[in-house]
Amino acid sequence: MHQDAAIQAIIDDFDLLDDWDQRYQYLVELGERLPAMDPADKTEDNRVVECMSLVHVVARPTEGGRLVYAGDCDTAIIKGVVALLVGLFSNRSAEEIAALDVDDLFTGLALDEHLSPNRHVGVFAIVNKMQRQAAALGA
Numbered sequence: 001m002h003q004d005a006a007i008q009a010i011i012d013d014f015d016l017l018d019d020w021d022q023r024y025q026y027l028v029e030l031g032e033r034l035p036a037m038d039p040a041d042k043t044e045d046n047r048v049v050e051c052m053s054l055v056h057v058v059a060r061p062t063e064g065g066r067l068v069y070a071g072d073c074d075t076a077i078i079k080g081v082v083a084l085l086v087g088l089f090s091n092r093s094a095e096e097i098a099a100l101d102v103d104d105l106f107t108g109l110a111l112d113e114h115l116s117p118n119r120h121v122g123v124f125a126i127v128n129k130m131q132r133q134a135a136a137l138g139a
Contacts, residue, residue, distance in 0.1 A: 004100055006088055011108035020114050027080030034083040037072040050125035052118055053078045057086070057126060059133040066091050067134055071126075081111075081123055089130050094138020102127045 017023045041058040048055040055078060057071040069086045073079035088105070089097050106112055112120055 004104070007100070007102075007105045007108070010084060010088065010105060014109050020110075023109070024077065024114070027084070028076045029080070030083040031073070031076055031079030031081075034071065034079060034086065037070045041070060042072065048122070048126050048129045051078065051122035053122065055082060055122070055126055057082065057130050057133070059089075059130065059137055061137050062091075065093055067094065067097065067137060069130060069133075077115075078119065078122065078126075082126060085126060085130060089134070092134075094134040097131055097134040098138075 014023055014026070017026055037056060037058070042056045046056045046058045048057065051073075053073050053075040055071070055073045057069060059067045059069050061067055068090045071082040071086045073082050084105075085102075088100070088102075092100075106123070111123065115123065
């Protein structure tokens with residue numbers, strides 16, 4: 001399967017970092033740079049209930065038929081993951097989002113090896129929530 005260029009670019013960025021501590025710090029920094037989410041979007045409908053952390057994500061359609069995401073989280077490492085996903089999913093169509101193989105991203109970053117099983121479940125719940133939002137807006 002052809003890997004998405006944006007996913008490969010993220011993996012390549014992380015490959016420049018020597019160890020998991022540096023990758024962890026980079027994720028934290030990405031989370032710190034995530035634009036603030038509008039408090040009005042922090043609704044129960046936009047909450048990822050499967051996450052142990054308090055996570056919200058929302059998709060907004062643009063005039064060109066693309067979606068732009070916003071998100072927030074109350075824990076640093078997962079906020080970094082949210083930032084990665086917001087960047088990856090934004091400015092794509094609902095069809096492109098549905099076709100993304102996010103497993104490639106998480107495998108390439110070795111997140112499954114370094115996140116607790118509960119966090120791993122939560123990360124996939126974030127992806128699923130974002131893909132459901134895209135599907136609903138693309139319908």
